[in-house]
Amino acid sequence: MEFVTGVTQRDEWSIAELAGAPEHSRGKIRGAVHNIRDMGEISFLILRRYDGLVQCVCEESNSGVSLRTLKEGATVEAEGVSHREARAPGGTELCLTGLRILSEPVEPMPLPISKWKMHTSLEALLNNRPISLRNLRERAKFRIQETITRSFRDFLYSQNFTEIHTPKIGARGAEGGANIFKLDYFHHPAVLAQSPQFYKQMMVGVFDRVFETGPVFRAEKHNTKRHLNEYTSLDFEMGYIDSFTEIMEMETGFLRYMTEELKKRCEKELKMLEVDLPDVEKIPCVPFTEAKELVRQTYGRPIRSPYDLEPEEEELIGKYFKDACGADFVFVTHYPSKKRPFYAMDDPADPKYTLSFDLLFRGLEVTTGGQRIHDYPTLSRKLKDRGMSEEGMDQYLSAFKHGMPPHGGLGIGLERLTMQLIGEDNVRETTLFPRDMNRLEP
Amino acid sequence: MEFVTGVTQRDEWSIAELAGAPEHSRGKIRGAVHNIRDMGEISFLILRRYDGLVQCVCEESNSGVSLRTLKEGATVEAEGVSHREARAPGGTELCLTGLRILSEPVEPMPLPISKWKMHTSLEALLNNRPISLRNLRERAKFRIQETITRSFRDFLYSQNFTEIHTPKIGARGAEGGANIFKLDYFHHPAVLAQSPQFYKQMMVGVFDRVFETGPVFRAEKHNTKRHLNEYTSLDFEMGYIDSFTEIMEMETGFLRYMTEELKKRCEKELKMLEVDLPDVEKIPCVPFTEAKELVRQTYGRPIRSPYDLEPEEEELIGKYFKDACGADFVFVTHYPSKKRPFYAMDDPADPKYTLSFDLLFRGLEVTTGGQRIHDYPTLSRKLKDRGMSEEGMDQYLSAFKHGMPPHGGLGIGLERLTMQLIGEDNVRETTLFPRDMNRLEP
Secondary structure (H helix, E strand, C coil): CEEECCCCCCCCCCHHHHHHCCCCCEEEEEEEEEEEEECCCEEEEEEEECCEEEEEEEEHHHHCCCCCCCCCCCEEEEEEEEEECCCCHHHEEEEEEEEEEEECCCCCCCCCCCCCCCCCCHHHHHHCHHHHCCCHHHHHHHHHHHHHHHHHHHHHHHCCCEECCCCCEECCCCCCCCCCCEEEECCEEEEECCCCHHHHHHHHHHHCEEEEEEEEECCCCCCCCCCCCEEEEEEEEEECCCCCHHHHHHHHHHHHHHHHHHHHHCHHHHHHCCCCCCCCCCEEEEEHHHHHHHHHHHHCCCCCCCCCCCHHHHHHHHHHHHHHHCCCEEEEECCEHHHCCCCECEECCEEEEECEEEEEECCEEEEEEEEECCCHHHHHHHHHHCCCCCCCCHHHHHHHHCCCCCEEEEEEEHHHHHHHHHCCCCHHHHCCCCCECCECCC | CEEECCCCCCCCCCHHHHHHCCCCCEEEEEEEEEEEEECCCEEEEEEEECCEEEEEEEEHHHHCCCCCCCCCCCEEEEEEEEEECCCCHHHEEEEEEEEEEEECCCCCCCCCCCCCCCCCCHHHHHHCHHHHCCCHHHHHHHHHHHHHHHHHHHHHHHCCCEECCCCCEECCCCCCCCCCCEEEECCEEEEECCCCHHHHHHHHHHHCEEEEEEEEECCCCCCCCCCCCEEEEEEEEEECCCCCHHHHHHHHHHHHHHHHHHHHHCHHHHHHCCCCCCCCCCEEEEEHHHHHHHHHHHHCCCCCCCCCCCHHHHHHHHHHHHHHHCCCEEEEECCEHHHCCCCECEECCEEEEECEEEEEECCEEEEEEEEECCCHHHHHHHHHHCCCCCCCCHHHHHHHHCCCCCEEEEEEEHHHHHHHHHCCCCHHHHCCCCCECCECCC
16 A cells, blocks of 8 residues: 655755755756856856746756757756855856756747846736746745735734634625625625625624635726725734724734734845835824825815825825824824714714724725724614615624624735835736736736 | 824733633633523623633622623623632633623524534524624634644745735636636626636746635535535645655645644644544555445445546545555545546556546545646647637646646645544534525525
């Protein structure tokens, strides 16, 4: 009988192992052909791997290895001898003694992916996504994105949150409104989740604090630089709060942890993309109406929409607090009740406003959060006041009828957060395979 | 200007802190009323929290606190003095000196959630999901599930995998066939992802090794104990493999890590649910045809479907290897090419079979995986041989045209893995909010 017992270590170097190997050690390393520089008698073969680039030197007359027919995009196993060389990436190169081809491409690259910057339109990058992502700077964005998600989870684990998986197909949307994708579910009308809102609230009754990192779907009909029709939402919901400030504190705690993790895990990528990590030591808070008024007074911009922030206002609030106290982030609090969903808790001091907030990062909203109504009579009254029916919400409302702690939470748009962190100006740049009104592929 | 600087530690005990506090310390603890036992002059109030149960003792005449009007499901802040008491959960109870009510229910519990076992039908549990999940044994399943997912990620991070997020709405399905949900995407036909297959393969060209933990959607028209129409898939795909055995090795490595993490993080839950952790030291491998023949010979079960395993055959293969070598897991390898998707790599030794496998866990398939074709001409030929068109697959095929390392991967059904681990007999038991042909809510 044959058995599998676990991962077998391969007799192969990583880039760190090559760099750490004694001078003139023999070894192997695998990777994709990034580019080849033929200098006549000597050629340089650069391999691309998950952990970076490796320089292999080939002296054809000595080694018997020829790179003449090797193509960009082929994958190979290179065999050779380690050699310290200050000009090689990582400080060590491999002097080739053998080369085994693992796979070969059939067409030349459609984009100059081995260039530092591709100087290609976003449209072309997206149309050739599986190829353009092979570029070092393109893929670096997604290593940063991975670290954001990972640090979100790890921070919340440390704060006693439980991870949940909630359904994306449902009978009705959590947020209401028209921006909802509909589908046929075995001859029943169904929708795609706009957010895990109802589910994460119900789960607060089970685990006190919960989080989810998953896709959400919004059929918004605007094709802007900051909208996606499918995105990854970093959601949490926490019970037993005394004030909605605790939600902002938890987010600030996450952001501080995130920047530490980025420094630790993404040093190379941050440098490659010239990212300035934001200051997250302290984040200023400003009430919605005050923020609007600040912008009107400081920049002479008239208030046109009294219940919501216009994109330009968000930018100017960002600018104001950057200038005033060097802040990259601003919490705008107490949004008008009119523009927040029914489950938002109104401010007892002035019920025209809610105990809610948005987080702006360099002038763009990246988070919406707030305290929720936890008491059934209040929730029921608010639904009634809004002319909404309780029909179809039985299970959600049942959680409140049977007791729910005071609670609140938030949702962070992962791609937007990544975009603002990196300093891109289009959210598609920080989405592996974006979905917008015109883009359903690849 | 006001600032938020991070998480403020609350002046409040966790259960571990109460247990660790010196005798007769004063403190507070929050939770939901799990139950109240009125013994006359003395009453016991049991609070339910994410970290377990706390016993509070109330002597009404001494403390001035009354529990008479307190309801099950209310949430409270209890204040009191710590007292060692061997019979209390955790060995320490709180002698109440004060009680602050944070929220109150308006209806009595529809299910006896404070009972050890609820003795209710699965139907009733699912119809009252936000309430039934509050039961300690119900929720324990999902702490175990959380640890499975967490250990999948952490193990793969340690093996140099990169986490990705791929779109769930697309123009076409990866697996083909009829079990696909369709939707209207801004007047274009679209589908929900049956798996991240195409995307994770494309991403192997970018990061060498990738994984994703996310929802997948299958419009299968059978309502069985082992099918869900939406489930969480733990997917990985790894490049530069020499053999498809490496994929099974990686999965075995994960399973070994998972059991260690479960022992460490879920001791209480494993005990509560009387879970026997499986043996994952070594997992036997058996080729598909041999496995079928074994079952025929050993159990006298005729082979009716030569290209696939019937559920009963899976059970009997599980039984055979349990009896033969105490194995809880079995890799069944070399499935017939006919029943595997076009991208599966055929076995060069016999192209009627593929370099693929399923993992059976206690007689149920929990994983499907295998090596994929990485070379464009072979892929193109296989599509042609199957009468399939390359149309609409341009981007996927483009990854292969421009070079892809030999690779393979797998997908694990999270809910099924949890079900088999815990010993449930219906996958809905280990799904927070299951979706099946008849269930779209809650």
